[in-house]
Amino acid sequence: MLTEERHQIILKILRNKGIVKINELVKLTNTSESTIRRDLTYLERIHEVKRIHGGAALIKGRLNEPSYKEKQVQNIDEKSKIAKYASNLVEDGDCIYLDAGTTTFEMIKYIDKENIVVVTNGLKHIDALVEKDINAYILGGKVKGRTKAVIGTDALKNLEKFRFDKSFIGTNGIHLEYGFTTPDSEEAILKENAIKLSREAYVLADESKFGEVAFVKISDLNRAVIITNSKIEDYESYLQRTRIKVVTE
Amino acid sequence: MLTEERHQIILKILRNKGIVKINELVKLTNTSESTIRRDLTYLERIHEVKRIHGGAALIKGRLNEPSYKEKQVQNIDEKSKIAKYASNLVEDGDCIYLDAGTTTFEMIKYIDKENIVVVTNGLKHIDALVEKDINAYILGGKVKGRTKAVIGTDALKNLEKFRFDKSFIGTNGIHLEYGFTTPDSEEAILKENAIKLSREAYVLADESKFGEVAFVKISDLNRAVIITNSKIEDYESYLQRTRIKVVTE
C-alpha cells in the first residue's frame, strides 16, 4: 500500500468517526504499527490530524475552541500558584488591568476583594468576572478568533482612557537582553501600554518563559515586576535588572 | 476506548443531561472507575465540567446561563422565524450592528454570508460569531452582569465611530404613541444611536411586544422597520407610521 493511499484512508476514517485507534489503522491498512505511527506524525506536522495517546483525532477548528483549552493544560499547577499570589496583590478599591491569557484568567477565581474595577481585553475573563460580581470593563475592538482576545487600534484607544493601580500581564518570552516579548504585534502594543498606564505592573510567567524570545518586544524588564514559580538559572542577573517574586507555595 | 473519546462522551452526555453519575460513565465507556475519575479531574481542570459528589455537572455560565436561557425559551419558534428572516437581509460585504439580546443572537446561526463585519455589544454574540469565523467587533465598556451586554457611555462613544449598512435591534415595547421602549436607559441610548448610525434599521420583536411600553424610549416607530411574526390587532395603524414585515414561515 502506498504512503499517499494510507494517508487518504486515515483522513477518510477520521472524517467519519472523528477518532481512530492505531490498531484499527494497522489492521485496515495491513501495515505495521511503525508505519502508521510515521503516517500520523507526518499528518500532524502538516496540521491535518491531532495525535492523541493511542491514536489520532480530527483537528477541530471551531467547535471546541481547543487552542484555548489545551494551552491551559500546560504547567497548570505552576500557573495556578503564580495566579494565586498575584491575586493577593489586588487591594480593596483598586482599579486593575487584566491582560488576556491563561495565567491571568486563573487569577480571577482567587480574587476576593469586592470593591474593585477590572478592565480586560479577554472575553473569557469577562465571563468569569461577571460570575464573581466584579465590576468588569471590556476593551472594545476587533476580536481575535483563536484566543478570544480583543486587539487592534480600537482596543488601544479604549485602553488609553484608563489609569490603573495595577496591571497583570502575560508574556511569551523573558530575556535579559530583549526584555518581554510576544508573537503578536497587536497584542504586544496593548500590553506595552497597559504597563505604561499602571502605577505597578506585574508580568506573570512560569519558568518555561525565561530565556525565550518571541517576535515582538513588549517592554524592558525593569518596567514590570516578574512573578514566577522557580528560581531560574540566571536569577541573579535578572535581579539586577528588575524585581522578581518567586512563588514557592 | 481512547482518552479523548471518553472525554467527548462525557461532555456530550453532560450537555444533554446536565449531570452524570460516575457509575453511568463507567458502564457507558466500559472502563474502570479510576479512569473516569481521572477524566473528570482533568475536565474540571480545564474548566469544562464541575465535579460533584458522585459524578459531574455542567459548568455554570457556559451553556446554562440561567437568566439568559430561560428567556430564550419563551416564544422560541417565533423568535427563530424572525431571526431567520432578518439574517437573510444581511448581504455580502455588509457592515452590521447586532444589538445584544436573544432574538438577535438567534440570527447568528442563520447568517451565511462570509465577507461581512459585525459590531455588537453582546458578549454572547461574540462567541457565536467567532465560531462561525465572522469578523467580530465588540464595543468597549462596562459589562452588565445579568445580560452580559456592554453598556454605558464608553460603549456609546465606541459605537459612534462606526457607520452601519444595517442594524438589528431588540426592544421590550412597541407602542403607537410611545414608539420603541426598553427598561434600561443605558441600553436605550445605545439602541437609539445604533439606529441613527445605520442606513437601514430593523427592530426584531415578537407579537407580545406590541402595545407594551417600557421605561425608556429608544426612538419613534418610523426610524426602523419592524420584523415580527404575526399581524397584530392594530396592524393597519402601525402600518401608517412605519414599515412592518410579518414573517409567517
Add this chain to the structure above:
DNA sequence: TAAAATTTCTTCCAAAATCAATCAAAAGCT
C-alpha cells in the same frame, strides 16, 4: 443527635499499553 453503615474520594502502585528512537532488511530508483 450520635453512631454505624454505606458510598464516594483520593492516593498510591504495579501491570499493561503505547510511545519515540534505532537499525537492519526490503523495496524502489538510477
Add this chain to the structure above:
DNA sequence: AGCTTTTGATTGATTTTGGAAGAAATTTTA
C-alpha cells in the same frame, strides 16, 4: 550493482490503566 527511501521489528522509556487501602463525605440506623 550502488544508492536512497520505506518498512517492520526491537528496545527501553513514558503514559495510561485498574485495583486496593485508607480517608472523607453522605446516608441510614438507632
